[in-house]
Amino acid sequence: MIKNSFFLLFKLLITLFVTLYCSRVLLQELGIEDFGIYNIVGGIVSLLSFLTGALASSSQRFFSYELGKNNGNISNYFSMTMIVYFILSIVLVIISQTIGLWFIYEKINIPSVRFSAAITVYQVSVLTFIISIMAAPFNALLISYEKMKLYSLIGITIVIIRLLLVISLIYIDADKLIVYSIISLFLSFISFLLPFYFCKKQIKDVKFKIVWSRKRFNELLSYSGWNLFGSLSAVGFNQGVNILINIFFGPTVNAARGLAVQVNSAILGFTTNINTAINPQIIKRYSSNELESMLGLVKNGSKYSFLVIGFISIPILFNTEYILSIWLTEVPEYTVSFIQLIIIDSLVCGFSAPLMTSVQATGKIKYYQIIVGGLLLLNIPISYFLLIKYSNPLIPLLVTIALSFIAFNARLFFTRSLIGLGIRDFYLNVVIKSIVTILISISANLFVLNKVGGFGFLNIVIVGLINSVCIFIFGLNRTEKKFISSKIFSVLKKY
Template identity: 35%
Template structure:
């Protein structure tokens, strides 16, 4: 097994440990925050912080671009260095920080004081939380050049540790709230800002200690800044289209069916988000080497990484979704009790199906990010994504039920896949036949076979917590077996075998 593949496996493991740790600590932290702040103050904090977080899409698109340029320069044997990217990234993030600050201090201040419903005695506290949330976002924006350098250099262990430290600190500040003599909501806002400062210095100090070649240079930063802003602009279009689709569907559902159906969509999205984090970690582990291999001109390896990422993302998301879908009634009852909104079950099934199909699109986008020809790729994809809104409205106008909205979204997601394949093929040559043979066919076969044994368990046992556990166990074992037999090719099986053997030898020694 090559060192590069070992790094991908090791980085994926670090990121999964991070995901599970952050998930469990965050769930407990939410419970404690609710207890100490109370329902009213907790609601105020969530609305205010959520409004501020809505403006982070500017930073998200730039963060992806920064990491891409770090990896590209690292792989390319050219004039540009990582210091050039670092310098341009600092300037770009500074521009975004100022723009975010101006937008939030104008639009945000107006929203908090004129639109948001807050008890009169809590208006001052809400404004304090707003200001510290804005400052926290600015700090996170300026953290981008440093976290991007860490990710591009594949220091996933330190990145994972940073995330763990962050959630532990956020739990600690909640636990000290009862002992503070100040307003609890304001104190929570201040302490959350302090945690953001600690996070910034965590990444800043590591970069300056371990990446000594990172320094600010003015020579080429202006030219690279323009390229970075242009590249980020096309990413921004893609993110904006998904934001419009998500919020637009919420508005449509609310207008036609009321808030109860919105609640069902919210629950289905929570389930999807919990599972989708596993796919995001796979992408994060693969992305640095994919971009770097393309920059080096190693196109065969780039294609191999794209194919591997596609298969792994798809089968892992599908494997995690199967036990949830076959035992969805039991899962919802355990989580929500008897207070389950109508349409939650069909919404969740369709949202998970949409997520699994979308996972095949992400590797194509990652290769296009490496190539850098984003203009028409993002324009066409954005048109497809935003067209979901008028089509969903039309289906509802013609008498469709709420489920029809999700069916439209699922069908457009399927359409997006071949369109993205064609758009990528215009700039990056790969074999459609190999793609169908190595990805589409194994994934389709896996999708047909994986649910069979869990469904047998559901049909033959009475509904109970024991059946849920048996379903999960059977689903996991059968899915892993099918992945090895059906999905992996001979070289991937050999790679997996050598990895397992090396781990066993290390344990014995």
């Protein structure tokens, strides 16, 4: 698992720097307005991802579960998943060409001179999305088989191609908004082709075949059906905010939120990689009835996720304006506030991913999705009515933070009910200990920076060092400290 995490971390570091640089180039080449238009139009297409999100998590759960049971049924589940995805693609095309187009024409705030380009971008984005749907089962296979080195190499290849294509925008004399949407389409095709090729070469025991099993279809449909509601809630929770901001404030504020989301995605990428390595193990251990070992993974995964977010986000919170000044040539209004609030929300959600995976592993997700999904969907109506009253673009993010905290506690309750996770133990040894660690780090940083001063890059270095020391001393147990110390000494001995 540590080896898998290393490969994913290496991929993430490259992805992080390339993504941030590409954002700088895109904002510069597209301009704030077109950058905001791309974010809102792409966001509408992303609303359809509640369908794929449901099936993606379902297929990965079934693949990992069957591998844990080792009964040879994974090939049948893979074939059924591919058939369901194909049917889903047809449904999504119909939805996008009816409800989706109506929404853009009637509800979205786009300047009239850019409306034609926005429609073109929308249609290309739909095709991009359909191709990415068909890639999902192959990525799920790679993760379930824990082929993290291969998965990372594919990701790095795609990121490098994206970098080269985005740089080419500088030299292209055409409508760059449309050109960038075509670049995204090409990248989605590569993102499908590479996992497809490597799954065929590396995973020999899984073959696609035309197969139909009513039992397996009902199993997939029943499980995916409740995941569908949960995925709709999660997408609405995020993209609903984007649409509300567009309706009330226009595409320039969308650009600010789009940049904040990209910064946050880069931060969350580190925890996503931790959870990508841990999730198959959680599901496999549940399927083989190793509950104590599974609970240990859930607690450790939650703690590591939160501490990693804290480690990366605290230097950003202390130096947001400086980082933006060296990252972007032009910073849209509200970007600083959006970044800081979205990072706070990520810290609130930091404990949740392993809890969600543990619930998914049991397959008993009906009431979980109803309660947690219902809470998340409240974001849209609450934000809408508060925006009418106060007209402040930061309001939806404040609502998001409050609902994220309530949803985390709901997830914790379901994890206790389904797999016996002790809430008191989790709060004392994971939540409180981790939060106290981050608060000590913030206090130490405020004290030192107030005494020593510092600016720019020096500030980031000081905060990073204090952060590292605080997390090591207060956030880790004796075994974890020993493990990290031994790794550091083994590296130092080589030099």
